[in-house]
Amino acid sequence: MLSLEGGGVFTHNGHAVAHYLVDDGPAALAAVTAAGLGTTVVRDVAITRLDQDKPGQLGALARMLGDAGVNVLVQYSDHAGNLVLLVSDEHTTVCRDTIVRWEQG
Structure with a gap:
């Protein structure tokens, strides 16, 4: 199942x-x-969590991804409230690296 x-x-x-x-x-x-x-x-996805108490989180992460040249194909939240990002295969590594920098602040 x-x-x-x-x-x-x-x-x-x-x-x-x-x-x-x-x-x-x-x-x-x-x-x-x-x-x-x-x-x-x-397809593989990248997952992170936004600080829901801090306005502008999605925009700030989107700016970082855009600056890194990552094209997000699909974005949504899972049932646990995590941000799920589907990017092209060639952008997966850069997306994950950007998320690591995002999570480290």
């Missing part, structure tokens, strides 16, 4: 795109494929 930890459905170029956060990507891929739900890709 799989648990969805966060995610949602978005529209891009008139097509619905579902993005769900799971703990076990290969098992999720197998379940979606077996159900015949269409094209499926497993």
Whole structure:
């Protein structure tokens, strides 16, 4: 059994795109494929936490990511309140490095 930890459905170029956060990507891929739900890709995400008591956190992190050349494709919060970022594969390492700097203040 799989648990969805966060995610949602978005529209891009008139097509619905579902993005769900799971703990076990290969098992999720197998379940979606077996159900015949269409094209499926497993992607890695970057996760961090914002200080909800401090205004401007998302904007400040977005500025750091932009300055580092990271293009965020999808951003949402998971069920635990963490910020989930999906970026292109070539930006994953830079995104994670930027998040480490963000978390260190």
